[in-house]
Amino acid sequence: MQATTHVRSADLKERWLLYDASQFTLGRLAAQIAMNLMGKDTPNYTASEMNGAFVVVINAEQVQTTGKKEQAKQYFHYTGYPGGRKEVDFADLQSRRPDEIIRQAVKRMLPKSTLGRDMQRRLKIYGGADHPHTAQQPQKIEKIRS
Numbered sequence: 001m002q003a004t005t006h007v008r009s010a011d012l013k014e015r016w017l018l019y020d021a022s023q024f025t026l027g028r029l030a031a032q033i034a035m036n037l038m039g040k041d042t043p044n045y046t047a048s049e050m051n052g053a054f055v056v057v058i059n060a061e062q063v064q065t066t067g068k069k070e071q072a073k074q075y076f077h078y079t080g081y082p083g084g085r086k087e088v089d090f091a092d093l094q095s096r097r098p099d100e101i102i103r104q105a106v107k108r109m110l111p112k113s114t115l116g117r118d119m120q121r122r123l124k125i126y127g128g129a130d131h132p133h134t135a136q137q138p139q140k141i142e143k144i145r146s
Contacts, residue, residue, distance in 0.1 A: 007044040007051060015053035016138035018131075021102060022062035024144055029063065030105035032144045037110060037119040050115065054122045056138050061098035061127045065090070075104065099125035 017036055021029060035041050039051035065073075073090040093101055102125050110116040124133060 005044070007046045007049060012044075012049075012051050014136075016133065016136040017053050017055050018138035018140045019055065019057045020059050020140070021057050022059040022064070023142075025064045025066055026069075026101065026105055028144055029057075030102060030109060032141075033057070033102075033106050033123065034109035037106070037122055048115070050118055052119055052122060054133075054136070054138075055124065056131050056133050057099075057102055057123070057125045058129050058131055059127070060102050060125050061094065063094075063098070063102060070094075075101075098127045 019029060019033065024032075033055050036055050037052040039045050039049075039053070041053075042051060045051065070090055074087045075090070075093055076085060076087050078085050090101070103120075103123065106123060107120055110119050124131065
């Protein structure tokens with residue numbers, strides 16, 4: 001009989017992945033990034049351990065969408081005051097804070113726990129093509145598995 005192994009975070013090595021957001025649609029990109037952050041793309045996935053990769057996303061301002069999402073999609077948040085629901089259009093958010101679109105999409109696909117918040121800290125998003133993580137030698141991802 002074969003025993004199930006439990007991988008500890010001390011036994012794991014860091015992985016850095018690089019995505020160019022201009023090559024992918026928003027939903028598929030966010031789903032793949034969430035899988036990488038959780039570590040579900042590795043054979044030694046353990047739900048209670050932090051075994052995901054660090055993910056760097058460049059060109060966030062050029063992320064693609066399908067259909068009429070650029071005109072119709074809205075993002076909401078609540079200020080905490082009565083009548084304090086604020087909304088912003090996709091196009092406005094993309095022009096002001098392009099990284100926030102990808103960050104929100106990935107955040108909603110991660111676990112809602114302390115471990116999920118730690119996973120979010122491993123996500124680095126940049127609007128342009130430059131990023132300060134060249135020393136980590138991130139592996140560029142050309143294709144997303146569908």
